[in-house]
């Protein structure tokens with residue numbers, strides 16, 4: 001009888017462990033979709049011309065500190081490019097373009 005109780009306890013313990021682990025592994029990718037970090041994208045793709053503060057102006061790049069372009073227009077410029085600026089539609093998803101466009105707004109003075 002005592003053995004049975006111990007066995008039951010272990011069975012319950014093992015069940016509790018496996019179920020909570022299963023839940024964790026299963027929910028991770030769905031519950032927390034990878035967050036798009038506009039700053040990281042900017043520092044990867046944009047600093048070469050715009051500089052870390054947006055005012056470097058390499059290859060005639062616009063000064064993002066003084067740019068008054070609304071976010072929809074920025075998305076358009078980033079997606080399709082403009083003059084010396086290369087389009088990013090093949091490099092970045094629309095979600096990432098939106099994130100980086102929003103980040104450029106924070107460079108404004």
Ligand code: HEC
Nearest residue numbers: 045046049059060061062067069074077082083084085100
């Ligand atoms: C190859 C150099 C280069 C890179 C890389 C580059 N840009 Fe540009 N960008 C430019 C140039 C040049 C212009 C001005 C285009 C023009 O004269 O019409 C510009 C213009 C812009 C504008 C329009 C500003 C305004 O007021 O009209 C935005 C917004 C912008 N860039 C954002 C970005 C972002 C965000 C990235 C990174 C995803 C990026 N750029 C990467 C060169 C670059």
